[in-house]
Amino acid sequence: MAAPIGFYFDFISPYGWLGAVGIERIAASHGREVDWRPMLLGVAVMQVMGLKPLLDMPLKGDYVRRDVPRTAAFLGLPYKRIDAPMTPLPPARAFLWLKARDPVRAKAFAQAVQAQHFGEGVNATTVDGLAPVARRFGLSGEEYREAVAGAEAKALLKASVDAALATGVFGSPSFVVDGELFWGHDRLDQVDKWLAKGGW
Amino acid sequence: MAAPIGFYFDFISPYGWLGAVGIERIAASHGREVDWRPMLLGVAVMQVMGLKPLLDMPLKGDYVRRDVPRTAAFLGLPYKRIDAPMTPLPPARAFLWLKARDPVRAKAFAQAVQAQHFGEGVNATTVDGLAPVARRFGLSGEEYREAVAGAEAKALLKASVDAALATGVFGSPSFVVDGELFWGHDRLDQVDKWLAKGGW
Numbered sequence: 277m278a279a280p281i282g283f284y285f286d287f288i289s290p291y292g293w294l295g296a297v298g299i300e301r302i303a304a305s306h307g308r309e310v311d312w313r314p315m316l317l318g319v320a321v322m323q324v325m326g327l328k329p330l331l332d333m334p335l336k337g338d339y340v341r342r343d344v345p346r347t348a349a350f351l352g353l354p355y356k357r358i359d360a361p362m363t364p365l366p367p368a369r370a371f372l373w374l375k376a377r378d379p380v381r382a383k384a385f386a387q388a389v390q391a392q393h394f395g396e397g398v399n400a401t402t403v404d405g406l407a408p409v410a411r412r413f414g415l416s417g418e419e420y421r422e423a424v425a426g427a428e429a430k431a432l433l434k435a436s437v438d439a440a441l442a443t444g445v446f447g448s449p450s451f452v453v454d455g456e457l458f459w460g461h462d463r464l465d466q467v468d469k470w471l472a473k474g475g476w
Numbered sequence: 477m478a479a480p481i482g483f484y485f486d487f488i489s490p491y492g493w494l495g496a497v498g499i500e501r502i503a504a505s506h507g508r509e510v511d512w513r514p515m516l517l518g519v520a521v522m523q524v525m526g527l528k529p530l531l532d533m534p535l536k537g538d539y540v541r542r543d544v545p546r547t548a549a550f551l552g553l554p555y556k557r558i559d560a561p562m563t564p565l566p567p568a569r570a571f572l573w574l575k576a577r578d579p580v581r582a583k584a585f586a587q588a589v590q591a592q593h594f595g596e597g598v599n600a601t602t603v604d605g606l607a608p609v610a611r612r613f614g615l616s617g618e619e620y621r622e623a624v625a626g627a628e629a630k631a632l633l634k635a636s637v638d639a640a641l642a643t644g645v646f647g648s649p650s651f652v653v654d655g656e657l658f659w660g661h662d663r664l665d666q667v668d669k670w671l672a673k674g675g676w
């Protein structure tokens with residue numbers, strides 16, 4: 277059986293959300309599984325590459341504010357922008373904590389986080405904003421505290437970030453198909469063909 | 477009659493070449509003209525945005541070296557990589573000098589420059605490498621010197637770069653369709669739809 281497609285994303289990245297929706301659809305059409313692997317743009321882009329956050333870049337920040345809703349609408353996805361400062365740490369840790377226990381439920385949790393955050397515009401990246409999603413997925417208060425701030429969850433996220441960097445991942449979303457790295461939801465047409473033909 | 481599509485590109489940008497091929501095909505299918513407007517990534521990206529050249533970025537540089545030939549092949553275009561250091565100044569100036577005299581011939585010149593540089597892998601961005609193309613397009617030795625290094629050509633390029641920045645252009649290729657800015661050859665699917673529907 278073929279290895280799962282590696283899907284690398286940051287929970288605060290709207291392009292990561294667009295990529296999540298796309299890769300699941302494409303993978304299913306090829307009978308392939310997708311393994312969701314959170315990374316942190318703050319580490320990859322800011323620390324390793326020395327760049328500013330996308331939205332703070334001159335020119336590019338303005339463009340991205342226009343491109344994201346336009347692209348979501350082009351793809352037929354609902355999108356509401358959130359302006360609050362945010363960190364991906366709570367959902368990334370909680371996802372990996374859940375994944376270590378129940379990978380299927382963890383993916384559904386991540387999809388629910390993205391649907392609330394990007395689709396409904398209700399911030400799901402803070403500890404408070406994420407709590408109702410965690411409850412819906414059956415986490416007790418004690419489990420939730422462990423999932424977003426416990427030592428195991430922190431270590432799982434650090435390992436996930438390190439593994440992404442070691443794979444050469446620098447952006448969200450990225451996809452690894454049988455060893456081949458693709459960056460951007462706008463490479464999904466190539467991912468689709470690579471899955472069908474193994475190259476060209 | 478509708479205004480031409482603004483096509484912004486850097487002569488050393490392989491994605492700019494992919495965008496050039498794509499936008500001419502799409503524009504033709506909508507009966508629209510394309511106005512080629514050179515910009516300089518060295519000014520937009522390095523000076524205004526404070527970034528390093530793409531190929532010098534950790535992680536991203538390696539990815540781009542793989543992505544460009546893979547994407548060209550995906551699109552069915554021949555591509556040969558050139559490793560020499562290069563500057564877009566000679567072709568950008570010569571193109572604008574020609575465009576001020578004969579816009580139709582100037583576009584064919586730019587396409588010939590890109591075909592030689594990216595398709596054949598023969599550096600067409602140096603004064604020496606560009607000279608045979610200029611001769612094919614009828615420039616005398618004196619005209620060529622004016623075109624690549626004269627005061628008029630330099631002023632035309634400075635104006636072109638300033639106009640691109642004032643339009644919000646920060647990357648190559650970019651497209652402006654009836655006031656709407658799109659960045660990247662991978663937004664051509666959206667450009668195509670925008671030309672058909674004027675939005676969505």
